[in-house]
Structures are given as structure tokens and as C-alpha cells.
Amino acid sequence: xxxxxxxxxxxxxxxxxxxxxxxxxxxxxxxxxxxxxxxxxxxxxxxxxxxxxxxxxxxxxxxxxxxxxxxxxxxxxxxxxxxxxxxxxxxxxxxxxxxxxxxxxxxxxxxxxxxxxxxxxxxxxxxxxxxxxxxxxxxxxxxxxxxxxxxxxxxxxxxxxxxxxxxxxxxxxxxxxxxxxxxxxxxxxxxxxxxxxxxxxxxxxxxxxxxxxxxxxxxxxxxxxxxxxxxxxxxxxxxxxxxxxxxxxxxxxxxxxxxxxxxxxxxxxxxxxxxxxxxxxxxxxxxxxxxxxxxxxxxxxxxxxxxxxxxxxxxxxxxxxxxxxxxxxxxxxxxxxxxxxxxxxxxxxxxxxxxxxxxxxxxxxxxxxxxxxxxxxxxxxxxxxxxxxxxxxxxxxxxxxxxxxxxxxxxxxxxxxxxxxxxxxxxxxxxxxxxxxxxxxxxxxxxxxxxxxxxxxxxxxxxxxxxxxxxxxxxxxxxxxx
Amino acid sequence: xxxxxxxxxxxxxxxxxxxxxxxxxxxxxxxxxxxxxxxxxxxxxxxxxxxxxxxxxxxxxxxxxxxxxxxxxxxxxxxxxxxxxxxxxxxxxxxxxxxxxxxxxxxxxxxxxxxxxxxxxxxxxxxxxxxxxxxxxxxxxxxxxxxxxxxxxxxxxxxxxxxxxxxxxxxxxxxxxxxxxxxxxxxxxxxxxxxxxxxxxxxxxxxxxxxxxxxxxxxxxxxxxxxxxxxxxxxxxxxxxxxxxxxxxxxxxxxxxxxxxxxxxxxxxxxxxxxxxxxxxxxxxxxxxxxxxxxxxxxxxxxxxxxxxxxxxxxxxxxxxxxxxxxxxxxxxxxxxxxxxxxxxxxxxxxxxxxxxxxxxxxxxxxxxxxxxxxxxxxxxxxxxxxxxxxxxxxxxxxxxxxxxxxxxxxxxxxxxxxxxxxxxxxxxxxxxxxxxxxxxxxxxxxxxxxxxxxxxxxxxxxxxxxxxxxxxxxxxxxxxx
Numbered sequence: 035x036x037x038x039x040x041x042x043x044x045x046x047x048x049x050x051x052x053x054x055x056x057x058x059x060x061x062x063x064x065x066x067x068x069x070x071x072x073x074x075x076x077x078x079x080x081x082x083x084x085x086x087x088x089x090x091x092x093x094x095x096x097x098x099x100x101x102x103x104x105x106x107x108x109x110x111x112x113x114x115x116x117x118x119x120x121x122x123x124x125x126x127x128x129x130x131x132x133x134x135x136x137x138x139x140x141x142x143x144x145x146x147x148x149x150x151x152x153x154x155x156x157x158x159x160x161x162x163x164x165x166x167x168x169x170x171x172x173x174x175x176x177x178x179x180x181x182x183x184x185x186x187x188x189x190x191x192x193x194x195x196x197x198x199x200x201x202x203x204x205x206x207x208x209x210x211x212x213x214x215x216x217x218x219x220x221x222x223x224x225x226x227x228x229x230x231x232x233x234x235x236x237x238x239x240x241x242x243x244x245x246x247x248x249x250x251x252x253x254x255x256x257x258x259x260x261x262x263x264x265x266x267x268x269x270x271x272x273x274x275x276x277x278x279x280x281x282x283x284x285x286x287x288x289x290x291x292x293x294x295x296x297x298x299x300x301x302x303x304x305x306x307x308x309x310x311x312x313x314x315x316x317x318x319x320x321x322x323x324x325x326x327x328x329x330x331x332x333x334x335x336x337x338x339x340x341x342x343x344x345x346x347x348x349x350x351x352x353x354x355x356x357x358x359x360x361x362x363x364x365x366x367x368x369x370x371x372x373x374x375x376x377x378x379x380x381x382x383x384x385x386x387x388x389x390x391x392x393x394x395x396x397x398x399x400x401x402x403x404x405x406x407x408x409x410x411x412x413x414x415x416x417x418x419x420x421x422x423x424x425x426x427x428x429x430x431x432x433x434x435x436x437x438x439x440x441x442x443x444x445x446x447x448x449x450x451x452x453x454x455x456x457x458x459x460x461x462x463x464x465x466x467x468x469x470x471x472x473x474x475x476x477x478x479x480x481x482x483x484x485x486x487x488x489x490x491x492x493x494x495x496x497x498x499x500x501x502x503x504x505x506x507x508x509x510x511x512x513x514x515x516x
Numbered sequence: 517x518x519x520x521x522x523x524x525x526x527x528x529x530x531x532x533x534x535x536x537x538x539x540x541x542x543x544x545x546x547x548x549x550x551x552x553x554x555x556x557x558x559x560x561x562x563x564x565x566x567x568x569x570x571x572x573x574x575x576x577x578x579x580x581x582x583x584x585x586x587x588x589x590x591x592x593x594x595x596x597x598x599x600x601x602x603x604x605x606x607x608x609x610x611x612x613x614x615x616x617x618x619x620x621x622x623x624x625x626x627x628x629x630x631x632x633x634x635x636x637x638x639x640x641x642x643x644x645x646x647x648x649x650x651x652x653x654x655x656x657x658x659x660x661x662x663x664x665x666x667x668x669x670x671x672x673x674x675x676x677x678x679x680x681x682x683x684x685x686x687x688x689x690x691x692x693x694x695x696x697x698x699x700x701x702x703x704x705x706x707x708x709x710x711x712x713x714x715x716x717x718x719x720x721x722x723x724x725x726x727x728x729x730x731x732x733x734x735x736x737x738x739x740x741x742x743x744x745x746x747x748x749x750x751x752x753x754x755x756x757x758x759x760x761x762x763x764x765x766x767x768x769x770x771x772x773x774x775x776x777x778x779x780x781x782x783x784x785x786x787x788x789x790x791x792x793x794x795x796x797x798x799x800x801x802x803x804x805x806x807x808x809x810x811x812x813x814x815x816x817x818x819x820x821x822x823x824x825x826x827x828x829x830x831x832x833x834x835x836x837x838x839x840x841x842x843x844x845x846x847x848x849x850x851x852x853x854x855x856x857x858x859x860x861x862x863x864x865x866x867x868x869x870x871x872x873x874x875x876x877x878x879x880x881x882x883x884x885x886x887x888x889x890x891x892x893x894x895x896x897x898x899x900x901x902x903x904x905x906x907x908x909x910x911x912x913x914x915x916x917x918x919x920x921x922x923x924x925x926x927x928x929x930x931x932x933x934x935x936x937x938x939x940x941x942x943x944x945x946x947x948x949x950x951x952x953x954x955x956x957x958x959x960x961x962x963x964x965x966x967x968x969x970x971x972x973x974x975x976x977x978x979x980x981x982x983x984x985x986x987x988x989x990x991x992x993x994x995x996x997x998x
Contacts, residue, residue: 067790067828104822105786119787122794135799135833135859136866140716143869152669162665171660178653183644186845187634222704222849225871229711234622238720238742254869260720260742304587305601308549312604317617340586346549351617363668367704367874377617384618387625387736389707392849 037078040065044087055093059100066106066116073118077107142257144250144482153473154505157297157449157493158327160360164416169408170362170399177399185394191386193220193370194394196401201370204404205356208413209325210341212348213372219385220397223367224326224357226389228252230371231353232259232287234384235320240286245273247480247487249296252289252324261287265483268295272302280313288321292343296326297451297480297491299443307343316351316376325356327447329413332421340446349374358400360448360495361409368393368400420448423494423502430506431492448495451477453487458516460488466512472505519560522547526569537575541582548588548598555600559589624739626732626964635955636987639779639931639975640809642842646898651890652844652881659881667876673868675702675852676876678883683852686886687838690895691807692823694830695854701867702879705849706808706839708871710734712853713835714741714769716866717802722768727755729962729969731778734771734806743769747965750777754784762795770803774825778808779933779962779973781925789825798833798858807838809929811895814903822928831856840882842930842977843891850875850882902930905976905984912988913974930977933959935969940998942970948994954987 041061048054065071080098084091098114101107108117192198198215205211221227238260244253246265256263264283266275272295292302314321323343344354357369373381403409424444431441431452440453460476467474477489523543530536547553562580566573580596583589590599674680680697687693703709718724720742726735728747738745746765748757754777774784796803805825826836839851855863885891906926913923913934922935942958949956959971
């Protein structure tokens, strides 16, 4: 193709925002890459090309220089020439595979629930409207006022010392966790915490025990780390492994939600907690205690949530983890890991190899917010609100789905689980409810191997008690309409 | 042991901040867990215990209730008894292994450089003092003023739409990246970007080609994902694989830093870029183009950095990644991935399974900061500053280490690499320099298999030109003193 044809666009009015020299450079590049300008071909001198296409000579010079710098053109005494480049021989693009472009493990991951966080009954979200924004904004502003370059560079791994201290005290007071600030590692979100555990504590092919039904995000972290999964059924007292399973399928990792099993809400009994702790050997096993939402306890007005397993035996190979997503707001992305004191040096070093710290300003604001007691006060205020919401939801469910319907999970947290063995498949209910602007989750989806219970998981964190009865009625109507 | 002895502390003055009932509950728990109070033992009635230990009866009742709820005690008509629990038979704690408590892959990770970011010559940090803080703070404040519950819940995976649009335009204008906003995925930091690629694009045991010498953080992400590593030597034109290597060691993943190889600073030639692109097959290979610091280009005043490989063939299986750590500040933790359009659905879904979005306020502030042109102006202003610093550093190195000393990496970025084949081992130099408050990196450390060059990597992002000559003199003295 002749150069005149290739550069014909230069004679057209310039597209807005573009400079003539950029246009020239782009046309030449495209022509070279497509093979329309052959290697070794000599380009006209800048004066001639500028004259032919009515542009400034400097623009041509600039474009040539840029293309020489990028390797598309070469310059010698003979002038400017098209470089010799390994071009694909008009390689036709293959039809791109729609599936199978990612890794096999990516294909195993369970789908996430996106964009429904603010709909009624979406689990896992606390009441964002009730959060003391002004107090939090003041802490943030104060932290920004104190900012220096140190806080904006990479933060020390493990987090800001002030926050590690505050979290250690907060967890001791509220959750019976027994640790020093050095045992606390701050990470950007609960998923990063699980990712780090899966990779730093286990190798590809190692076995992890997961609760059945289980928290999908934890399962995804384990699968993404290349671990093999053994599902262990959960009953009223939490995960219930047969003693023989310890020999037949010895776990490298055990993932538990002891305070409020996700999604059934059962509480791991003390006897089982001690049994797990007795069987663990450092160097052989690790147990991850995910305390994702137990701060909100409803067993009895004024009662404390059941203390963490970690506090029963602080030297056991247990990593306690939790997040501020529910106590503050999900977008904050600050979570923590508490590791046994004997593992602190090795774990700290390995974690630093994986993640550089950041968010020092937010971390310092959060330390201030915790130390001022404002968060504890908020949690205490909300406990009553959530207790009421749960009760209203429970009554509404009984009144619309029958007085005998099975409901679990009321001792703690922000969701209830409703069992509907005789209703249409829960996946269909979820779809019908979504059509009504209601975001429930299908219980059967938490059994990745199938064969699970049919039912719904309903979050009441964001649901106003005054609206709950009407919403449940709408939900029941949707079920009947299937 | 008698109950009186176990509870004797109740007669002592109360430790500050503790309540008598908490003390009672704690003493009982410890005694039960250690087996000092046998299963089935009946505890005295609340009235009697309260009288014996001079405490309020309600306190005893509360402690009993709490321990019943936690499962340490049982209550029936016969009174309150110690529960029967699976206690370890006075199991002596094993001597905890100092090493080997983590996974094998954790043991392979290279150590991070912590706490040195603000020392002179620490690589990888831009000038935090020169950053337009006030303009950035205004964007943040404006974003906080516009905040609603939606922005504080989990953000949509992929990031705030406004930021995805801004990043797509910014990368098109500055880096020649060819993409739509939907191809841009925002993630919390460059390491999360690499973690996601390693796990979503490759399986445990798959082969990844890494540059030799290489960026340790990328290597750590690959090893943590369970991949096998093939190091491929880098020359003046970037990674140089022998053609036979494609058959003998076919890569699933190739990790490149084409614009400014880390740490040598070489620029991947156009011929090699095209050769890589020609050999890649979607579904078979993936190439990660890490554009970690190429925004700062020094080849020629006013010149643009070499455009991204991605723009040469936007439909190739290339994932382009970069971060705002160097353009804004490291603690911000906002990075991005640009995925080929045919992989967007699968990649987006898999990424959502791994990470929930957050930081919507910061993301909206950043979009505003980009759209206003303030960041581009800052980059332009700093280009001259960094060029000067590099020149001063280069001259100082020549004057103290000899006019013939080899220095590479000046075309872009924020560091130079100094080769010292005849000097003492670079690890010793690093130690001696640290004693002088100077944070250089040992070049040999970037060759994980050993056998690499002896030398130093020197960052000049934070180094004031006026101080550089004295700092280099101090460094040279430290070398002579070894």
C-alpha cells in the first residue's frame, strides 16, 4: 500500500483532542505492525512529508523521533527507515475461548453475591445508617491532621502499633482473646486474612476441613491456595468430626466459625472446643477460628458473646481472625489475625513477604475510635436494636411459614436460617424474591457437594423492624407464587 | 485442691479495672480447665459462696450463669456442678518448633525490606514531600461529603465505575494502553494484583517465567500460589529466552517489567515485545506486564515513556498491571489490572469470588484527582526533579566509584543499578551502609539461585539533589571501610 494512502487521514480535519503529530505517529505504527509498510522501506524526509500533508515540520520530526525511540523506525545516514520486526504473518486471531481461559482452581470458586448488600435480608451487613459517622469522621480528620510522610509510605507489616495495641485490648475485653499487641497482625480485609492463612499455613494438596454447610468465601480462599477440601458436617453444637476422621483424613488446616457457625448459626460447644484443642499439635495442624460476627450476641439481654476458643489455650496452633467490616463498615477493609506467640517471628516475616502495609491514617483513626470507647458504646447500643429486629423477623417468619417451621442461628450475629424442606427449591425462591427487591440466600448453596438442606439465610442487620413484617409477607407471597 | 484455696484470691484487694464476679468466673474456669475441680463436683450455693468470700450474691449468680452458658458448669435440681469436659491429661506443652511451623511455600518466600522506606536510596518510593497533599485532601473531603451507605458497603468488584473510567483514560493517554473501563479492575495494592493473577491464571505446579534478576515481590506471589519458577536471564534489551525454551520449559505464565526492568532498568525492545506477543496463545499462556514505575521517563526531556506492550495487541492474553503507590503514595493501596476484553466476564467473576471491593471513598477521590488533571500535572512537574536527581546521583557515583563503573537503569523509573564486580560482597556493603543510615539494596539478592552480579540498587525518589553527593561519599567511605 502506498504511503500516501496510509497517511491520507492527515488531510482530514483533526479529531478533537488529538495533535497532528500523534496522528502521524499512530498511522505509521499501525501500518508497520500490520506489515503494510515493509521492513527497510525508506520514509520521506521530514520537510517533504510536512509539505505533502500540510503539517508543521517539527511535528513530523517529533513523530519520527518518538517512533525511533520506540523501535518502529531506524535512522542512519541513509535516512529514516522502517525497522525489521518479528511481525506475525497476518496471524488470524483465534476464536477466543469463552471458558477455560483461567486456571482450573479459578473454575472451582463459588460465585460471589454482588450488588445486593443494601437490599433487605442480604446477610453479612450491619446497619450502616446507625453507625456514628460524625464521631468516626472526627477520628479520621484528626488522623489526617497528624499525618507525616512516614504514615503515607508503606506501613510496618502487622499494622500501626497503636492499632495493634487497641485491638489486643478490645479483643481481650470483648472476646476473651489472650494476646499481646505483637501477636496481632492487621490486614486489609477478612479475605486477605484467609488468603494469607491458606498459603502461609498449608501447601498445595494439603487437606483443609471445612464446615458443611460452609462460608463460601473461606472455601474460595482455600481452593485458590490449591488445598484439598474435606467437608465435615455441622450439627447443633458445631462441626462434628467422627474421631476416626482424624486418622483417615488428617487435616493440615481446620477452618471453624465457633461463635456463630456460618450459615446455620450453631455455637461450637465447650466440649468440642476442648476436644479440638487437645488434638492439635503445633507443626502438624493449624486451626483458623473465624469470629466474623460474634460481637453481636442475643442469647440474653446484657450477656456477653461466648469467649473465643483462642483464650482457652493461647499456645495452641490457633489463628484467631476477625474484621471491622461489621462493627464499622465493610468498605473500611481492616481485619486482623491473632497468631500464637511462638509463631509470631515466622508468621510476621512471611506475611511481610506477601503484603506491604498501608492505610496508616485509617488505622490510626480506628485506634483512636477504639480507645475512646466509642465503638464499644455503639456495639452496646446496637445489641438491643438487633435483638428486636431478630425477634420481629422470627415472629414474622413463624406467622407466614408456620409456627413449626425450623429457624436456627439466633444466639449471635446478624442473620437467621430458615429451613423449608417442603417448599420449592430455594434457588427458585431466591430468584422470585430478587424480583421483589429482596435479597435472601439459598441455604442449599452452602453445600457445595449438593444434598444439603433447602431453606433461606436472612440477614436482619439493615432491616428496619417496622418494615420486616411487610417484607416477610412479600417474601412468603413470592414463595407461594412459584 | 480445695475450693477455698482455689478461690483464695477473692479475699485479696481487687486488681484495678476488674469486677469481683469476673475474678470469680476466671478462677473457676482456670481451675476447671486444669482439672483441679473434678467433673461432677458440686459447687456451693450462691448465698454460701457469697458469704464465705464477702462478695455480692448477685455477682456469684452472674458468674455461675455465665459459666453455665459457656459450658463450664451445669445446673439441675441438685445444684450447680462442674461439667464433664474432655480435658487433656495434664498434657505438657511440646517445645514449640521455632522453624517449620508454616507451610513449605512460606519458607521459600524472600524476605521483605521493612522500615527503610524513608531512608536515602531506598528504592521504590517517590517523593512524598513533593506530593500535592492539599489538592488530594480536597478530593478526599469532597468524596466524604458525597458519601452514602452504598459507598460504605462492599464496593462493586472491579472498583468504582468512575475510577475505572478515569484509569482507562489516564492509561490510554499516558501509557498507550488500549482498553474500555470494563477491562479495568481496581484492587487494593500491587501485591493483591499479582496474587490474583497467580491464582486465577495458573494452577499449582504450573511454570512461570520470571526475569533474572527479578522483582522479589512478584516471585513471592508466584511461589505462594504454588507455581514452579523458571528464571530467564535479562540482558540490555530485557528478558531474553532462547527460542528452544518455549518447547523445553513451556510457560503458563510470563511475568515481565518491560518498561523498566526491575532491578536492572533495561527496556524490553520492540522486537522482543512483538516476539512474545506472537508466541502467546489465549488459553495456553498468560503474560503479566507489570508497569510498576514507568510513568517517570528520563530518556529525553519532554519525551513520553515507551508505551505499554498491551497497546501493541490489545487482544493478546496480556494482563497489564500498575499501581498508584508511586504516583500518589504507597499507603493508598490502590492498584489496577487491565484484562483483555474476551476475558472480562470470567476474570471479573473469579476476582469477585476472591475479593470484596472497598475503599469506595478513596476510589472516588482518586477519580476526581485524575479527571481534574492534577495528577498529570504533578507527574510532569516531578519528571524534571527526578531527572536532575538521577543525573546528580550518576555523577556522584562516577566520581566516587570510578568513571568506568557500570551504571544501568536510567531510562525510566526512580532507581539506578550500580555494578561493583571487584568490591566486597554487596550484602556486606548493605550492612555497612545501613550503619550510616543509608538504605541501598544488594543486587545479588535479586538472583535467588545465586551467581548474580555484585552491586547496588539505589533509589533516588526521596533523595534531595543537594544531599546526594554527601550521601554517596558516605556510602563510598562505608565500602572502603569493609
